[in-house]
Amino acid sequence: MTKLGEVYSREEFDAGSLEKAVQDRYTQVAERGVAASGCCADDFGSGCCGEDAPSAVVADILYESDDLEVLTPEAMAASAGCGNPIGLSDAKPGETVLDLGSGGGIDCFLAAERVGDSGNVIGVDMTHAMVDLARQNAVKLEAHNVVFKLGKIEAIPLQDATIDLVISNCVIALSQDKDRVFDEIYRILKPGGRFVVSDMVVTEELPDEIRSSAEEWVSCVGGADLLSRYLGRMERSGFVNIEILSNVPMRSRSDGTDYASAVRSVTVRGWRRD
Numbered sequence: 001m002t003k004l005g006e007v008y009s010r011e012e013f014d015a016g017s018l019e020k021a022v023q024d025r026y027t028q029v030a031e032r033g034v035a036a037s038g039c040c041a042d043d044f045g046s047g048c049c050g051e052d053a054p055s056a057v058v059a060d061i062l063y064e065s066d067d068l069e070v071l072t073p074e075a076m077a078a079s080a081g082c083g084n085p086i087g088l089s090d091a092k093p094g095e096t097v098l099d100l101g102s103g104g105g106i107d108c109f110l111a112a113e114r115v116g117d118s119g120n121v122i123g124v125d126m127t128h129a130m131v132d133l134a135r136q137n138a139v140k141l142e143a144h145n146v147v148f149k150l151g152k153i154e155a156i157p158l159q160d161a162t163i164d165l166v167i168s169n170c171v172i173a174l175s176q177d178k179d180r181v182f183d184e185i186y187r188i189l190k191p192g193g194r195f196v197v198s199d200m201v202v203t204e205e206l207p208d209e210i211r212s213s214a215e216e217w218v219s220c221v222g223g224a225d226l227l228s229r230y231l232g233r234m235e236r237s238g239f240v241n242i243e244i245l246s247n248v249p250m251r252s253r254s255d256g257t258d259y260a261s262a263v264r265s266v267t268v269r270g271w272r273r274d
């Protein structure tokens with residue numbers, strides 16, 4: 001296993017071990033309770049950028065303090081998102097919510113508060129250590145309406161047309177097949193259902209050395225789509241009424257790179273036709 005913060009080689013990237021690099025990184029995040037890099041907007045201050053940033057800092061930045069009161073420190077400890085999709089959604093009592101790349105479960109637990117006992121929440125993540133952590137957190141929080149499944153967002157382990165609302169927080173940028181992810185979201189949403197996803201995107205193509213760096217990929221930057229391409233994938237999958245709900249800078253301009261200002265975190269909503 002690679003060390004947190006280690007720079008992956010180009011050979012590893014070319015060998016197709018990117019998925020393993022993502023799992024290694026997020027196993028370390030789960031085990032050490034620290035955030036992945038690339039989590040920090042200019043407006044957020046200087047505390048949370050970098051692999052060793054405590055995730056409680058990330059959670060404090062992304063979420064309302066009232067929301068965090070219902071969580072345990074462990075549930076906040078692996079927070080590695082770049083937005084607040086559940087906060088920008090209108091999840092209603094009784095709904096079924098799916099969180100793609102649920103990590104330690106933070107957005108699932110916040111969704112569970114909103115949908116109540118008559119609703120339910122499903123988290124899907126491909127990293128064993130994250131699913132284990134999320135399940136432990138669910139026990140500590142007595143979150144009886146939340147389940148966590150091991151699985152990939154490119155092949156969601158759920159039946160067609162079963163979900164009211166799909167959320168995701170800083171995950172689709174990590175996928176090597178984003179078209180497939182949006183096709184899968186369309187498949188499992190009920191007719192008239194919607195998604196609200198937060199993700200890293202860029203406003204101009206990043207240099208080749210960034211896009212071909214596995215280290216940048218696992219930090220959600222190397223695989224970040226151009227915003228226009230990202231929105232185009234949603235349309236291609238059939239979604240309608242696509243709206244950008246938030247759009248903020250994500251890399252400090254003082255980090256020494258000339259592409260920093262092109263990296264953004266967006267939260268986007270789209271609807272499956274009735």
Ligand SMILES: C[S@@+](CC[C@H](N)C(=O)[O-])C[C@H]1O[C@@H](n2cnc3c(N)ncnc32)[C@H](O)[C@@H]1O
Binds near residue numbers: 101
């Ligand atoms: C940046 S973390 C975000 C975790 C969580 N959404 C949060 O806000 O704290 C990315 C998560 O997505 C998971 N992940 C990445 N690619 C995935 C894929 N293709 N299928 C399923 N899970 C994936 C990782 O294991 C990790 O837990």
